[in-house]
Amino acid sequence: MALVDRIGTSLERTPGGGIILTSVDALVDWSRGQSLWAMPMGTACCAMEFIAASFSKFDYDRLGTFPRPDPRHCDVMVLAGTITEKMKPAIQRLWDQMPEPKWAIAMGNCTVSGGIFYYDSYSVVRGADEFIPVDVYIAGCPPRPESLIDAVMQLRELVHEESIAPGKRRERNTKLPRSKAEANERMEAMRTPESDGPHAPAKVVNKEFPSDVIADEGGEV
């Protein structure tokens, strides 16, 4: 990563380097966009549609997207399914273990906003973007496999827009921890009550239903 950064900086300073830079950009973006290996973070129902997308009928291997359940090998994390407070540190750790450059797809309403569990649930994280920078959101409960394929196509467009020139890469708060101590520190920070970790007191969004639903007693379903 750092090497690519330095190439970009030195190329920009060289006379005529801009032409080379854009050519290198095109090559790098093309190669990155064509093989976005997916880390299947399948926690709940959406994982079924994720599996369906990778099998015979939909087969997103055609796009170079291959499910590989190993964070070290993957470019894009597909967050498929409800994220609970107990699961959050594990997902954070897996995200930290993925090498740069990396992207994230939030698949399904649960990872977009908490979905059906937004109200009343005391244990569900309201959206994956509370702790992971998400690039593409897919709505649906669960979304169809075609939606996931569309999301991969959209993500590819995003990847193609990126440049290795300094200051042009999109900012992400996804720096890898440099030491084990730093990684542990980060995990501990998630566990303290202040940071809304898994042992924090339950935060219940207790919202009443609209009164007209309750009042409407007549009629048939």
Add this chain to the structure above:
Amino acid sequence: MTLEIESKEATHDTDGLPVEELVVNIGPSHPSTHGVGRVVVHLDGEVMTHVEPIVGYLHRGIEKMSENRTYLQVVPLTDRLDYVGSMYANWAYCRAVERLAGISVPERAEYLRVIVCELQRIASHMMALGSAAGDTGAATMFIYTFDERERIIEAFEELCGSRLTYNYVRPGGVSFDVPEGWLDNVLAFCAAHRDKLTEMDKLFFGNVIAKGRLKGIGVLSAEDAVAWGASGPVARGSGVNWDLRKHDTYSVYPRFDFDVPTGSNGDAYDRGRVRLFECYESCRIIEQAISQMTEGPVKTPLPRLLRPAPGEAYSHIESARGSLGVYVVSDGTPRPYRMHVRSPAFCNLALLKILAPGHMLADLVAVMGSLDPVFGEVDR
């Protein structure tokens, strides 16, 4: 309860060599734990000595959420319980509510419930067999079974517009009657599915590698199966002839002629094979149901807001994983006072503790695959 995750002091074996108990953590993100299962395994060499399944990574508080919903609004939540077999949770909950409020169901609706649930059973067993086979190395089998599952999902999509979360079975009936030609498609599927099942039986269960990987692994005695509250294919694989469709019959099941396949050895192989034979029986039930069906309404008209009299009701049905029970308590208000789910997957997963020790670490996935847990239902 404290969990031992630190290794113990090194001891010496009979040859005087130092041996150390190794503790391995598997999950909660592991492709072979079927979701977000976590297992802490104590190893002596490569042999498991103690296995501790840890649950709760998908605890979404569905039971508590139900107390803030009206009776009809809970039905979509039950879809998310067992996301491989949503129809079952729908039906178990609706039966409990029907019992509580004294709602009668039209006959055609009962037949439609049987048809969709038997289709769901095939879809769920296809997923269970495929993922268990994939975990033990037979990835081809997973593609075959998933192809069959995809056909059922397409049929469900045609029926109720959704691929996974159907919300089809409602209190008082089902949401829609079948579209034109749907039943013929289902009959054609059943006819083709039988041949596929025979092919899968040869492909996987006749394979010498599968036999080597699964036979004699995770042997569950019939006594243990009953004592630990196992149900469904896990109990039947051990020879316990217990099927709620036959032995505590409900709906229109007494009108059908079908068998309950049971295993004899209680190992992972038998549990898998019982699932395969259940798919044949499901095809038989679907064909009989379609031939017996008559025209009629599919839904009892209900008030928009159910207010059952104070009381309680329990209903259990035979889901793809076993005896799925729903317990609903009413205090006379439009919302349930309490909704509890007796999850077969949870009880079956608890067996991991007695089935896995004594085997190699690599056999853990075979045992876990044969128990077929779905963590939406385990953690609720």
